[in-house]
Every structure is written in structure tokens, then in C-alpha cells.
Amino acid sequence: MKLRIPRALGMAAVAATVLATTACGGILGGGGEKTADSGPIKVAAVIPLSGSSAPTGAFMKNGMQMAVDEINAKGGVLGRQLQLDAEDEACDPTQAAAAANKAVSNGAVISVGGYCSGATLPTLPIFQKANIPMIIPAANSQDLVNQKLPNVFLINGTGAQQSAAAVKFMVKDGVKSVALVDDNTSYSKDIATETKKDLEADGNVKVALATSVTAGESDYSSVVHDIMGANPDMLYWTGYYQEGGLIINQLKAAGYTGKIMVADGSVDASLIKIAGGSNAEGVLATMTQTPDTIKGAESWIADYTKKFGSAPGPYSTQSYDAVRLAAEAITKAGSTDGTKVIAALEAIDGFELFSGPLKFTPEHTLSSGGFQILVVQDGKFVLKDALS
Template sequence: MQAMKLRIPKALAVGAVAAAMLATTGCGGILGGGGDKTADSGPIKIAAVIPMSGSSAPTGVYMKNGMQMAVDEINAKGGVLGRQLSLDLEDGACDPTQAAAAANKAVSNGAVISVGGYCSGATLPTLPIFAKANIPMIIPAANSQELVNQKLPNVFMINGTGSQQAAAAVKFMAKDGVKSVALVDDNTSYSKDIATETKKDLQADGTVKVALATSVTAGESDYSSAVHDIMGANPDMLYWTGYYQEGGLIINQLKAAGYKGKIMVADGSVDPSLVKIAGAANAEGVFATMTQTPDTIKGAETWIANYTKAFGSAPGPYSTQSYDAVRVAAEAMTQAKGTGGDAVIKALAGIDGFQIFSGPLKFTPEHTLSSGGFQILVVQGGKFILKDALA
């Protein structure tokens, strides 16, 4: 049976983090030097714990390809510090236990920096593992506020946070004339985080009424109970903050029940699979809060063409962020003049103006982007396209 995305509530996610931390202290010292290795020869190993199996595997492929593209380009120009980069790809499967094991494996393999992280709930248990090994983490996709709240000095995020996504959602709802909204999450760290922040922002603003706030159990096939509750609340808009597998099913079943209101999804549902699962007609007109995708980036045509030529298919969500994560890692090691964890972490914190797809990079004191870069997409003709470029 394929491993699925994280299907646990916040309390269990915290427990998984604690378990992972215990694992790092009881493994006979295998984590002793990952981020402190100062060997000046041989390939520089970069860890990438991303989903290569389970329902999020399609996104994992986009991420892997984006990372490999950056590695290949950097190596073709001589590498970093005269050494070639080597991508250590480990399958996290969006599962906390498997992701923790994958992180431990990457550390024991000699990785000196991490550029992975898609599902927030599966990324959380890897934080203490990489922190114990003093390995810097540049997270390209996972964006739960819980990642920031750990306040670990080695963790940096180049995707907008859940709080920033919620703010973008609220701004668009008000702009689009929405009067009431149903908030539905799947109880994972990522999904619950966005729903909670959105509800808080809506209540503070007062323009849009929260008609319903509820959670579903991820991994099921029948969401009739949630559909019944949504129909009963009769909101102008449904905002689904979970992943595309469940999101597609909810949209399909909601439309079958006669729902006529607007639908918006969070970034975990921005994938062609959502349209397939929901049905093209049902998905038409669905909005999404999302950071940049290749198709919405001005001037990315050459990059898209190069990606397509290299991998035989067009790039998808988080391919550009993953590409940039590797580039940022290379820049930090270059500025640090080495791969030691402390020096690279200091270099990352000091980056000012390094150009990535979202603009000149400068981390906040919390090691997040100063602007989340969220925009509004809409499904037209079966594809997510740009609707509104929010600040």
C-alpha cells in the first residue's frame, strides 16, 4: 500500500517531532557531523526529503526535476568551491515516520545542507534531526506557521507562510464581494494552520462572515457529511485548505449536491490532479491561493523550455521554488567559503538581494520571506491560470 500524506492532527505531529528528536540522540552518534563536515574534496551532498511515493508523488517529481536542473547548471559551471554538487534524494512520502527516517538516512549519507520539504506535517519531524546535525534547511514548499514557530536557527523558508496565505485569501474574498465563507481543513498541520489563520483574520476584519469552520478526515472517499454541512451553511464561498486528493472529491460531491457558490482552494490543491478528480466541468472557475507557478512568472519562458527539454514534460507547482532552493544553498556555501553548518547558516541569514524567481532574496529575522508572494489563480480550460496578482 502506498504511503499517504500526513493524516494526523497537530497534537500527534508534535509527538512525532518529539519522537524524531529522541531518535537523533539514541543512534550511536550517526548524526554527529552532518553540517560540520569541512572536507574540501569530493561531491557536496545536498539532501532532498520530498514525496516520491503516495498521493503527493506528482508534486515530488516537479520538485526533484527543479532541484536536479539547478544542480546540473551549477555543476556545468564548475560547481561550488571547486566541487560538484550531488543531490541525495530521499522519499518522505508526506508521512512523518518515513520522512524522519529519510532525514536520518540523508544525514548518515553525509549531506551538509537540506533543500526538501513539501507536506508541513512530514517536514516538522525532520527539523530536530537536521538541527541536531547542524545542517541548514532551505524549505521550498512546506509553509505551516508551526515550522516558523520552532524558532530553529538552521531553518529558512522560501515559500510564503500559512499566515501570509491566509491574509491573501481574506484580501481576495473582500475584493471579490464574498459575504460569507465555509472554511474546511483536513486536520493536518498545514491545512489546519491556514484555516485557523484565515478565520482569525476574517473575524478581525469583519467584512466576511464565517458561516462554517469544520474539519474532515483525509484519505476518505465519501465526504457527504461535510457536503451536507456546507450546503446547510449556504456560504458564498468554500475555502478548502487541504490537498488536491480530498479537495477534488469534495468539489465533485459538492457540485453533485447542487452547490452554486464560489470555491477556492489553498496551494496544496494547486495541481492538475485536482481538475481530474473533481471533473473538468466541476473544477472550472475554482480559485486558488498560490505562490508563483512557472506559467505565472514573467520572463520564465526560457526556463520552462529548458525544463521541458531536459525532462520531457512541462514544469509544475514548486519546481521553481525547488530550483531556487538549490541555488540559494550554493550561494550560501560560496559566501561561507565552506560547508560547515554554522558558517552556512550565518551566510543564509545575511543574504541580501540574491535573485530568485520571487524577487531579490532577503530573509526576515524569522527566516521567512518578507512578502509571501501569494496570488490568486483560477481554473480555466482545465488549467490553473493567473487571476489576480495580490501583493
Template sequence: MRNPRRIGAVAAGAGLALLLAACGGGGITDGGPGEGATSGDIILGMLTPLSGGSAAIGPYMRNGGQLAVDEINAAGGVMGRQLKLVVEDEACDPKTAAAGAAKLVTAGTIVSVGGYCSSATLPTLTIFGKANIPMIIPAANSNDLVKDKLPNVFLINGTGAQQAAAAVEFMKSEGSKAVALVDDNTSYSKDITTRTAQNLKDDGSVAVASQQSVTAGESDYSAAVTAILRAKPDFVYWTGYYQEGGLLIKQLRGAGYTGKIMVADGSVDKQLVSIAGESNAQGVFATMTQTPQTIPGGDQWVATFKDKTGADPGPYSPQAYDAVRVAAEALKQANSTKGEDIITALKAIDGFEIFSGKLKFTEEHTLTEGGFDILVVEGSDFVLNK
């Protein structure tokens, strides 16, 4: 459930970027999207929520990506050229994300290093694919993203299948007997609950007392709360995002539910605690990939992040940072900005250090090491559950 963290190299900050600087340039012909260019900045495009209910995540990802760009450029760039990060809004909305992806293609994006909400990322697969632009997706992790085995799509976050497995392992370790599963009917959220329910049924030691979907963006989840209470679970697992998750927790506790509650990684944000109310959120668990504050030895990276960006890191800051670093490594190894060359280089990566360990992609272009930590709310934030 929890991978050993190999962050000594990662936390070294700018020193890592030295590994990414390449000598010389490639004999590449100027052309359209995905065909590369011989001069000018190498553009990395990032889609992240800058508006909507998940807008708080956008700055975390943008700052993480920009920190990596700045470090790499300070060390000489890639192939003698500088990287440039271009950011567009996805708003966790498919139409907004599609429009943003089209803008990034027009801007000359060489590699996409964004993607937070899976439902918003899905329609961008075709847009980037037609332009032959490799996608290194730092946050979105629904298995729907890789089910068609598109050659240009790579995930550096653990998948929904891996998160569901971690959730079930923890429920069992806590002695749960009956679980209520609640999602928001989006690709990311539904994927986790469906897989969690199947894993629980296959295991047989914990019953699925209730499984339901709610509509994101609503302010009253009393119908869902009533259904949960009637099912009498001792454990509730919410797999949507923090805005709705905070409301659900607040209303569950207000209705008298005293059992354990856990949320998925889309809800791991201080705002969930604020929305739920600090007293209601105490002890709420979460399945989550690494955050800078919970990685052993991550203090140096956090300090560098704050010094260079003027802001605190947050959820998906390290994944966005790593997405840029992986893109730079692939560009370096390919010695080319052509899409097909970068894709070949990404497939060949074996042992490149990122926050979650030594990177090697599976045949499905997911992480071979995709473990999830269990966090818990203490005070106003999530910390590593010990």
C-alpha cells in the same frame, strides 16, 4: 497580494549558475554531519513525496532541484567541487519523512533543500537540527515550522499567515458575505484556516459561516458537504491537498452548491481538475505562489526545464530550483561546508534573485516578500486570474 516578478535573471537558466561558481576551497577539516568535508561532492538532500496521495509533486521538485544542480556544476560547481542531489521519500507522512531525513544525514547531506508537506517536514526539523544541517524548505510553509525560531530552518515559500492574508483580501474583493472554511487537520492546512478565520473575524466584513476539519484519505465527504450547504456560504475555501480537494469539489457541485470555491496551494495541480471533473472545477480559484506557467516571462525557463529534464515543470519546480540555488549561494559566500557557517551566510543574503523577487530573510527566516497570486481553473489547468 501579488509581488512584482523579477525573473529576468532567473529565466536566463544556465547563465545564473555562473554567479554561483566560487574559486578556491576552504580550509575545512573532515568531520561528522554539519562539520563539513574538504573533498568530494557537496551533497544536497531533498525530501519530497515520491509515494502516497501527493506523489505527483515529487518529480516536479526533484527535476527542479536537479536542473539547478546541473547548471551550477556545468559552471564549475561551488568551491571547486560538484554538487550532488540525493532524494528521499517523505510521502507526506511524518514517519516516512523522519526515516528519509535519517538516511540523508547518513548520506552526508550538507544542506537540506526539500520539504513539501508541513506535517511531514516538522519531525525532520529535530533530525536535521541535531546534525547541524541547514534546511532551505522550498514548499512546506506552515508557521509551525518557524514558531520555535530554530537557527537552521529557512522558508523560501510564503507562509500560512501570508496565504491567509491573500485569501481574505480576495474574498473581500469578490464581495463575499459568508465563507465556509474546510481543512484536513494537518499542520499546513489547519494553520491556514485558523489564520483565515481570525483575519475574517478581525476584519468583520465577511462572516465565517462554517469551519470544519475532515480526515485526509477518505472517499466520501458528504457529511462535510451537508454541513457546508446548511451554513449557506457564498464562498468555500479548502486548504488541504488536491486529492481530497478534488473529491470535495465534485461532491459539493453534485449536491447543488453553486457558490465560489477556492483552494490553497497544496491543491494546485492538474490532478485536482481530473478528480473533480473538468466541468465541476471550472472557475475554482486558488491562492498560490508562483508556478512557471503563470510567471510573466517564464516561458524561457519552462523551455529550458523541458529540454534538460525531458518533462514539464509543475507546482514547486521553481521553488526546488531556487532552494538549490540559494544553498549554492550560501555555500559560496560561506566558503565552507560547516553548518554554522552556511547558516550565517543564509542570514546575510540580501538581494539574491529568486523567482519571487530579491531574497532577504526576516528574523523568523521567512520571506520578506511572500505574496500569493490568485489562480483560476480554465479548461484542464490553473492559470493566473486576471
């Protein structure tokens, strides 16, 4: 979901990547070419394994590996073992493009990665050119959907669905004015823009401020000054936890007493640590399911904890489900051929994910985003409102 440079530069990286691969005579291997019918089935996972989002990337990788191990223990897929190929994108579009090219060269036939939308965007044309289906477990910018690529499927709620949930809660909670602050990345800007549009259409909550900051800085006194001047009932921060934690810390130091809500990119224990313990108490969040909020997930959490030595975090369950869905689609297709697997994904009807029975919309998204409201209590994000 994270992008550390302006979107225009990110999309330029997409074009540059496509040109580079064309100049080299195309991408080798991948789902569009005839693949061997023996040996491991390679599953690509382009996720952040370094940088500020590495903790979330670790949760995702563990969830994926857990699914791979379970499937392999039961005989694998089409009589073959799955092999996870995790490549680091560090939430950087240029590194993500290189990681995707490496995964394709390594022989991946399906992709289950995607956390930072800005870094996921440049991987789309790479996997499309190789005819590799993409099951994206976390990245959810509307920009991903707007590409309208046949090989791209999202199993996390979209930015538009998150915005709708945010507005629903604001109205329900009696908020009268809100400051919308994003970090100018694809994911963050998307949510802020959609939320502003939805708020203006609803008419119950005034947008007191809509502004952007630059990700990666340490001093956010300028935006803190603007928020204090606007005096909103609520701040809705749509960026990531590194900057979100700093803004919360600096807002509290400036005497802000209004409500604070963050988007799903900030739902991580790191936000609480960076904000400074008590400063984060009561912070709200729009978020899809986390392991702790899923009814009946206790045994899965126990298995994960036993296997990896620590409790699962955000996007571990979605990543686990992405691998399971990939295995299901390959099984239904009876092949690792990209075109056949894409058709199998489109035909999925009722496959059980943690989020419920799956059937993709024509846009290859979930029919319901599944967003709920969390709140920080005693140093942890817990469920506040399921928005049912």
C-alpha cells in the same frame, strides 16, 4: 505540506525520533562535523516521491536536479560538484524522519526539501542536531516558523501570509459568507485558523462554517451536507488536492452553486481530474508563483521541458531556487560548515530568486508571501488576480 495523522501524533514522532537518535549516540556526519574538502557536496531533498503527492515531488526533484546540473556544468561550488540526495517522505511524518536520518548518514551538508508541513516538522530536530541548514521551498505552516530554529529558512510564503491574501481577495470580490474546511493537518489547520481570525478581525465576511475532515477518505457527504446547510457564498478548502477534488465533485453533485477557492496544496492538475473536468472550471486558488505565472520564465520552462520531457509544475521553480540559494550560501561561507552557511544565509541581501530579490526576515521567512489568485480555465490553473 501534507500530514496524514493528527498533529499531536506527528509531534510525538518528533520526540521519538530525537530520543532514538540520542540513544544511538547521536547522528553521524552532517554539517556540524568536520567534513572532507574534496568529493561531492551532498544536498539532501526530503520530498514526496510516493503517495498521492508524488507528482508534486517529481516537479520538485526535477527543478532541483536542473539547478544542480547547471551549477556543476559551471564548475560546481568551491571547486566541488553538487550531488542531490532525494529521499522519499511520502508526506508521512514517520517516513520523513527516517528519510532525514538517512540523508544525514549519507553525508548531506545542506537540505533543500520540504513539501508537506506535517512531514517536514519531524525532520527539523534531525537536521538541527546535525547542524544542517534547511532551505524549505514549499512547506509553509506557521508551525515551522514557530519552532524558531536557527537553521530553518523558508522561501515560500507562510500560512499566515496565505491567509491574509485569501481574506484580501474575499473582501475585494464581495464575498459575504464563507465556509472554511481543513483536513486537520498542520498546514491545512494553520491556514484555516489564521483565515478565520483574519476574517473576524476584518468584519466584512461572515464565517458561516468552520469544520475539519479526515484526510484519506473517499466519502465526504457529511461535510457536503454541512456546507449546503450553511449556504455560504464561498467554500475555502485549505487541504490537499486528493480530498479537495473529491469534495468539489461531491459538492457539485449535491447542487452547490457558490464559489470555491482552494489553498496552495490543491494547486495541481490532479485536483481538476479528481473533481471531474467541468466541475473544476472557475475554482479559485491562493498560490505563490507557478512557472506559467512568472514573467520572463519562458526560456526556463522550455529548458525544463526539453530536459525532462514534460512541462514544469508547482514548486519546480522554488525547488530550483532552493538549490541555487544553497550553492550561493556555501560559496559565501567558503565552507560547508553548518554554522558558517547559516550565517551566510542570514546575510543574503538581494540574491535573485524567481520570486524577486531575497532578504530574509529575522524569522527566516520572506518579507512578502507573494500569494496571488489563480483560477481554473479550460482545465488549467491560470492567473486571475496578482493582488498587487
